[in-house]
Amino acid sequence: MRIRIALGLAVIGGIACGLFGPRGVPAVVWALGGIAAGFALGGLRPGPAVPVLGGVLVVIAGHLARGSLTPLAHTTLAFAFIAIPCALVIWGLHAWLWAGARSNARDGSLIATAETGRARFRTTFVITLLGFAAFLGSSRVLGGFLLGVGGLTLFCLWGADALRLRELSRWLRTARLQDAEPPARATQIDVGVGTEQWLISERPDHPYRAGSTGTLLLYGSLREGVHRLAMMTASRTPLLVGVALLFALLPSRREPAPGALYGVPMPATKAAAVAAKPSGPTPSRQGWYPQPAPILADLTGDGVEDIVGLRWDWDHEEAALSITATNGRTFTTIWQTPSRPAKWYSPSIRLVRSDAQLFLTDSEGNLFVHELATGKQVAWAAFDAFNDLCAAPDAPARIWAEPETHPYDDAMGTLVTATGERSSVKRPEWCKRSWEAKMCPNSAGDPCYPKEYPDSIEKRVTAITMLEQGGAAIVLGWKKKEPHRPDAVPSLFVGYDPKAQKERFETKLAFTDDEIHGEPDLATELSGGRLFAYYQLKNGQWLLGARDATTGDLLWHKNPPRTEHGTNFGSMKASASRLYVRLNTRLEVFDAKTGESLGVVW
The missing domain is CATH 2.40.10.480 (Thrombin, subunit H)
Structure with a gap:
């Protein structure tokens, strides 16, 4: 009883840490770690203090690991924090439910034969979980092989237990206790526990010998045998269900469409059209659209800059362009606008920020105005092709565009406000030409070109x-x-x-x-x-x-992670605390002080 109380405390502690622990490591990792320590160590019964110690160690390890595993990427190290605790928790649960007591079944009996498969089942289950970790890590071929072989073997072993249980349950319903001497031709089967004798008659000896009958003599307690086989089958059923869930949760790891190795990245080839269009939403491969730099703002109020930029939906190129705000701490989506039709890599597609508004021009002659905080569209206006585009740095939110004609100093441009109102005005003072904006000094404090050097x-x-x-x-x-x-x-x-x-x-x-x-x-x-x-x-x-x-x-x-020989470099932007590098169609994020990879926006 003391061991089970300690086990329960470890489990409750692990779940509590997972649900209410500090941010940085997902709650599932904390919960699995605590449960694994409790069940695995407690299930093997080494003593009442060990499960509690295991839960404490998992909490300490979570504190130490959350800085280096934020967020959990598809790496072998990260998935080891999930796969290995999963293996321990289910293996420990199996030991706790069944393997704690020493078996007293007679050698060679039905129960003893079933119990000898316990070690094979455990070993196969651990191999299957290691295959799952390898599949999620870097060795998909080896991982897939281990998953397939292990899963099939587990199903066969469980099926053998289920068939034994079914046959023994049928015998219990049809057999009768035998006190006298058994018939001479009776076939004897040892159940493994108990000393009772059960007789089943009128059993055909051979399907081709008409009229021939035989007798089956069962030696042992049928009720105890059914109970033990039921416990073994029940203890292995959650393991088999867990493996089935692992197969269901396997990621496809479909990479976003690759850009060209050199020059301007090109869109991926669209997949073959299906005969019928799905009635519900279909999964999408999102990619970071080529743009000069992300827009950075703390939208969640947690002191970490969040990332706003354009995304491209590779699976729905009929309407692929959208604006997405990504949480800078967890790299989850804060909000995303509906996707709109657009041409890939059009020079007319620009996203700029002015005060608390976002202005998006597209390749179809549209201008959309969205709230920075929520992504809600607040205005629309028709918009002509332009040669230059500026966003006002302060309130009220507005942009100015130079027409797509030969520019000259007194050229009239278009001023658009956050409500979509248009007016024709000359270039404002806050709208410098690109070469002028890069000369020192500048009011924004951005890097600039000095007029002279020593x-x-x-x-x-x-x-x-x-x-x-x-x-x-x-x-x-x-x-x-x-x-x-x-x-x-x-x-x-x-x-x-x-x-x-x-x-x-x-x-x-x-x-x-x-x-x-x-x-x-x-x-x-x-x-x-x-x-x-x-x-x-x-x-x-x-x-x-x-x-x-x-x-x-x-x-x-x-x-940098996820880089190969032909990786296409796009652009780089640094803030006070972070470095943003666009590679192919993704945005890699690094700590500016240490170079640690913080996450990626696809």
Whole structure:
């Protein structure tokens, strides 16, 4: 009784931690961990204190792991936190229900034969769960093989138990107790427990011997045998149901449509049309639509910037474009607008923010206005093709578009308010031309191009990139007369004080000494006193890292997850705390300080 009380406490503790524990690890992981520790350790009966200790250890492990497993991605390590506790909980439950008592069945009997299959059932079940973890991790072929073989074997073993139970139950209904000597020709079967003798007569010996009868003598307690077989079958039924659920929950892992390896990403080929259109909603593959940068705002009030951007539905290209707000902490959808018809990668598709409103122009001559907080559409207006588009940085929300004609200084453009009202006005003061907006100084505090840099740097460096933000300014380039390709990674990274115009340091930009690819697709971004860079190595791997913009010191570098030789790099944007990198049709999110992968928006 004490052991079961301790077991119950461990289970209740695990579930409570799962439901009410701190955010960071999904509740199911906490609950499964506590239940696994309670059932597995308590079910094996090592002592009343061990289940409670197991539950406490799971809580501590959850606290330690939630920072590195947020969110739980499709990796072997992450799924081990789910698959292994699942294996322990069900194995422990099986041991608790049946395997605790030592069997007293006679060797070679019906009950003893059924009990010998217990070890085979356990081993097969664990192998099946390991196959599930491998399938979700990186080895789909091995995982699928183990799942198929293990699942079929478990069903056969359970079926054998069920057939034994059915036959023994039928014998219990038709047999009669035998006190006298059994017939000479009686076939004897040992049930395994008890000393009773049960007789079943009028059993045909052979289907082709007409009129022939035989007698079956059962030695042992039929009622006790039925009870034991029923307990074994009942204890294994949840395991079989759990395996069936694992098969039902297997993800298809359909990747979003890949973009082209080089240049502008192209949409995926549409799947073959089906004969009848489904009556209900069908699953969709969402992809991050190519756009300069995500819109960042704390919509949930949790102190973490949330992500707003355009998404493309690869399975419904008849109406594929939508706006989606994604929770920056959990990477779940906060809201999403209805999908609209649009052309892929049209220059007319733009999403901008002004005050608390979002303005979306599409390829079909429409302008939609949505609330930033909820995604609700509040206005619509017809909109002509444009050459330039600006959003007002302050209230009231409004945008200005330059017509798609040859631009000139006094060109009249279209001003649209948050209610959809249009008016023809000249370019406002807050709408700078793209090259003017990037020159220093700027009021927004974004990285800008300095008007000048120290003569000592200019004399010895062939500069290709000059950036300034706050108290940090950098120059990227090569030594004078140093041979180089225009698209190669610069060999020099020089920093200087933008106010004093004095050089601070000189170092290399590359994060390692590995050979760099001939077409490295280098991208850099200056933000928060850090210079971020992304480029490809000769061996096909990609490197993402950061250097201190005031000292040149290497802060961190890593191989981004889910990148291959032909991964298409799109764009990079840094905020005060995070780094956003668009690869193919997804948005990867990293911690700007450590480089830790925080999640991905598909």
